[in-house]
Amino acid sequence: MSTTSVLYDVPGPRAKRRVLVLSVIAGLAVLAALALVGMRLNDQDQFAPEKWAPLFDPTDEQFPLVWERIGTALGATLTAAALAMVFSLVIGTLLAVTRVTAARWYRWAVVGLIEFLRGVPVVIAIFFAARVLPTLGADMDPLWYLVIGLTLYNSVVIAEIVRAGINSLPRGQKEAADSLGLTRGQVLRLVLLPQAFRAMLPALISQLVVVLKDTSLGFIISYEELVRVAGQIKEVLSNPIQTYLLIAIIFIVVNYALSRLAVYTERRLSQGKKTARNDDGEAAMLTATAVGGAGTGAGAAGGGG
Amino acid sequence: MNVILDNFAYYRDGFFTTLEFCAYALIGSLLLGTIIAAFRVSPVPPLRWVGTSYVNVFRNCPLTVVLFFCAFGLPEIGVNGKYFWFGVAGLVLYTAAFVCEAVRAGINSVPAGQAEAARAVGLTFTQSLSNVILPQALRTVVPPLGSVIIAMVKNSAIAGAFGVGGDLFSVSDTLTSSRGEAILPVLIGVVIGYLVITIPGGLLLNLLERKVAIAR
Numbered sequence: 462m463s464t465t466s467v468l469y470d471v472p473g474p475r476a477k478r479r480v481l482v483l484s485v486i487a488g489l490a491v492l493a494a495l496a497l498v499g500m501r502l503n504d505q506d507q508f509a510p511e512k513w514a515p516l517f518d519p520t521d522e523q524f525p526l527v528w529e530r531i532g533t534a535l536g537a538t539l540t541a542a543a544l545a546m547v548f549s550l551v552i553g554t555l556l557a558v559t560r561v562t563a564a565r566w567y568r569w570a571v572v573g574l575i576e577f578l579r580g581v582p583v584v585i586a587i588f589f590a591a592r593v594l595p596t597l598g599a600d601m602d603p604l605w606y607l608v609i610g611l612t613l614y615n616s617v618v619i620a621e622i623v624r625a626g627i628n629s630l631p632r633g634q635k636e637a638a639d640s641l642g643l644t645r646g647q648v649l650r651l652v653l654l655p656q657a658f659r660a661m662l663p664a665l666i667s668q669l670v671v672v673l674k675d676t677s678l679g680f681i682i683s684y685e686e687l688v689r690v691a692g693q694i695k696e697v698l699s700n701p702i703q704t705y706l707l708i709a710i711i712f713i714v715v716n717y718a719l720s721r722l723a724v725y726t727e728r729r730l731s732q733g734k735k736t737a738r739n740d741d742g743e744a745a746m747l748t749a750t751a752v753g754g755a756g757t758g759a760g761a762a763g764g765g766g
Numbered sequence: 767m768n769v770i771l772d773n774f775a776y777y778r779d780g781f782f783t784t785l786e787f788c789a790y791a792l793i794g795s796l797l798l799g800t801i802i803a804a805f806r807v808s809p810v811p812p813l814r815w816v817g818t819s820y821v822n823v824f825r826n827c828p829l830t831v832v833l834f835f836c837a838f839g840l841p842e843i844g845v846n847g848k849y850f851w852f853g854v855a856g857l858v859l860y861t862a863a864f865v866c867e868a869v870r871a872g873i874n875s876v877p878a879g880q881a882e883a884a885r886a887v888g889l890t891f892t893q894s895l896s897n898v899i900l901p902q903a904l905r906t907v908v909p910p911l912g913s914v915i916i917a918m919v920k921n922s923a924i925a926g927a928f929g930v931g932g933d934l935f936s937v938s939d940t941l942t943s944s945r946g947e948a949i950l951p952v953l954i955g956v957v958i959g960y961l962v963i964t965i966p967g968g969l970l971l972n973l974l975e976r977k978v979a980i981a982r
Contacts, residue, residue: 469809469891470885472809476809480809480810483810483813484810484811484812487810487812487813487816488812491812491816498843501842501843501844502842502843504844505842505843505844507842576965576968577961579964579968580920580960580961580964580965580968581920581957581960581961582920582921582922582923582924582935582960583920584923584924584926584927584935585923585935585953585956585957585960588927588938588953589953592942592949592953593949593950593953596948596949596950670826674826674827674828674829675828677828677829677830677831678828678830678924678927680830681927688828688830688831688834691834692834695838701834701838701839701842702835702838702839702842705831705834705835705838705839708831709823709827709831709835712826712827712828712831713822713823713826713827716825716826716827717822717826720825720826
């Protein structure tokens with residue numbers, strides 16, 4: 462581990478013994494804590510089969526019913542996340558471009574809008590969409606309120622990510638494009654944005670994790686996503702711990718996969734950069750594969766969402 | 767806009783409840799997050815495993831699910847209390863994972879040469895840690911930690927949506943459902959309440975960032 466080399470020396474025989482002793486103590490402490498929680502749960506009869514079987518045992522008669530609900534709910538969660546992400550990407554890019562190219566007299570308005578929406582809790586954005594839009598005569602499916610609320614918040618976050626991406630590019634890129642006689646729009650569309658997106662792909666995938674987690678706020682506005690359906694299931698089966706455990710596992714598995722994808726993409730991209738510095742044909746090919754890898758990464762993220 | 771002025775007392779109480787809630791959550795998550803970060807960089811493997819699993823679980827789990835767990839799970843294992851404290855517990859558990867990652871990233875960002883140089887001039891482990899590594903690590907930790915804290919303030923609204931009594935978010939419920947006010951002006955007041963915390967927080971963070979920035 463790289464962290465060990467910063468904080469302490471490579472352990473010698475005595476330190477190794479100490480680490481071993483501490484490991485045993487720590488391991489026992491963790492096991493003891495788990496056992497304590499387990500005993501508490503057992504005392505409350507939380508390990509009773511009727512609390513677990515409908516969720517985890519395929520032979521249980523309620524199992525297909527429960528999982529049908531969960532499957533639909535997972536679909537609803539993923540739909541909301543995918544829609545919100547797509548809209549946020551489009552609007553966020555437009556905002557970032559506006560902020561970068563805006564003339565001084567209206568730039569403050571764009572900056573103000575971005576700072577304003579960044580400071581508003583996302584749950585209020587969703588609540589706002591669900592409560593205020595109907596009073597203005599827009600009667601929609603709860604899905605759209607959730608998507609609008611998530612988009613309001615996440616588009617400005619993505620705008621900032623894209624802006625950071627554009628700013629991180631070497632000045633020469635813009636200067637070279639300018640000197641070729643491209644218009645401002647072409648410079649952005651053909652030269653700056655593609656590179657900015659490539660550099661920011663890991664951050665964008667990480668943002669997808671945030672969006673996916675925030676879809677769980679749909680339960681507040683009665684959108685039938687995982688958390689709300691979990692609430693209905695636990696009402697029938699009266700097993701809140703087990704039901705929410707299952708929901709937590711589903712979220713963690715999907716989000717963990719996405720996080721790994723972000724880390725992987727980041728590694729591939731930084732590899733590409735390193736080889737690009739050596740000026741030979743092979744390096745250029747490696748860079749090209751890194752770009753291809755990033756492309757499939759984006760595709761997988763889109764499929765996951 | 768009269769709604770906000772007429773009900774100013776509600777907003778003020780809600781604002782201070784949110785501040786109080788966030789203060790407890792802040793202290794708790796900084797403590798827990800630093801402990802978990804220490805676990806993650808410790809030489810003892812089981813502690814590292816605990817730290818890593820903690821971060822992976824709580825970073826990938828929505829805050830709503832964590833809060834539901836605290837609200838339904840803790841009473842089942844015999845922990846009882848006011849909803850306020852379940853809310854604080856949920857927010858602390860969730861935010862600590864992000865604090866941990868910010869602190870760990872800070873420690874990792876200190877170049878190994880710094881520690882090697884400190885040992886080469888004869889500093890002991892405690893000396894090199896307190897005089898060389900931590901001062902540099904803390905500077906890198908400030909910006910991400912600040913963002914985590916601002917995000918935490920905004921996340922406190924989620925705990926409010928769960929019914930932490932009387933916080934800024936629940937003011938909107940009180941005013942619209944029991945007093946029948948129009949939703950739009952009420953929500954504008956609530957949003958102003960949050961912006962009063964988050965926007966100066968962001969500016970302060972920028973200032974601090976510039977002040978502690980070090981050239982590497």
